Amino acid sequence: MKHDHSPVLPGHGATDYARYMRTDTLLDLQRSADEAIHRDELLFQVVHQSTELWLKLATAELTEASTEVSAGRLPVAEALLARATLAVRLVTDQLEMLSHMSPVDFAAMQPALGNGTGAESPGWRGVQAASRQLGRAFDGRLTTQGITVADLHPAGTADPLDRLAEAMVEWDERVSVWRVRHYQVALRTGGYPPAGQPGTPANMLAKLAEHRFFPELWQARIRPSAAR
Ligand code: HEM
Numbered sequence: 001m002k003h004d005h006s007p008v009l010p011g012h013g014a015t016d017y018a019r020y021m022r023t024d025t026l027l028d029l030q031r032s033a034d035e036a037i038h039r040d041e042l043l044f045q046v047v048h049q050s051t052e053l054w055l056k057l058a059t060a061e062l063t064e065a066s067t068e069v070s071a072g073r074l075p076v077a078e079a080l081l082a083r084a085t086l087a088v089r090l091v092t093d094q095l096e097m098l099s100h101m102s103p104v105d106f107a108a109m110q111p112a113l114g115n116g117t118g119a120e121s122p123g124w125r126g127v128q129a130a131s132r133q134l135g136r137a138f139d140g141r142l143t144t145q146g147i148t149v150a151d152l153h154p155a156g157t158a159d160p161l162d163r164l165a166e167a168m169v170e171w172d173e174r175v176s177v178w179r180v181r182h183y184q185v186a187l188r189t190g191g192y193p194p195a196g197q198p199g200t201p202a203n204m205l206a207k208l209a210e211h212r213f214f215p216e217l218w219q220a221r222i223r224p225s226a227a228r
Pocket of ligand 1: 047048051052095098106117118119120121124179182185186187189190191192201202204205208
């Protein structure tokens with residue numbers, strides 16, 4: 001049987017795939033070979049742009065997870081948080097592609113970037129704001145249930161609040177793993193000297209790898225379990 005592939009959706013593009021996925025626009029977002037001052041700009045833009053997309057998803061899932069926490073639907077929040085965590089794992093993996101660029105190639109394309117820095121990434125900013133929002137929603141939930149962080153036992157229990165706390169620790173850890181990997185990419189591809197001098201970019205990145213959104217939940221894990 002022959003399938004009819006003629007487009008039925010509104011919008012631009014020769015096929016429904018192109019119209020729904022907006023591939024014409026998407027694939028036009030990278031500098032052409034004519035515009036680029038270095039051939040690796042495509043690699044660099046693809047890694048960054050796809051990171052922004054995954055973090056857009058992570059932010060949306062985290063934001064909805066906060067709403068679910070406030071509503072007391074903790075297993076739903078945990079499932080949404082797992083999606084956000086997987087998104088961060090994927091963007092950590094794609095940092096590997098940048099190891100294919102040498103510091104000399106990176107320096108050659110740097111004029112194309114202007115004063116731009118990943119610190120201005122809307123994806124990472126969104127993730128940070130949404131993580132803080134999740135922390136506030138979780139604190140609110142503890143208050144509603146009349147308990148404190150000291151009553152939690154995140155590691156190894158089946159209680160929905162404990163399980164969510166453990167998922168939040170996992171999230172924290174995955175963000176930190178991204179930062180550790182990013183720090184190493186900055187050294188290897190950016191050619192920065194390793195951390196040591198206070199105030200240098202490498203020092204700042206190394207310090208940030210220790211950052212935790214939910215330090216009190218990490219603390220809660222090391223207390224022995226007791227029945228609640
Ligand atoms: C060749 C690749 C890369 C190099 C050499 C590099 C280098 C750096 C450096 C030196 C900093 C410190 C702040 C500054 O001086 O601007 C920084 C910060 C940052 N970069 Fe990158 N970076 C690279 C790739 C990426 C990618 C793919 C992303 C993803 C969006 C990213 C996101 C960030 C973020 C969010 C910060 C703020 C620090 C943090 O939150 O941990 N960078 N980067």
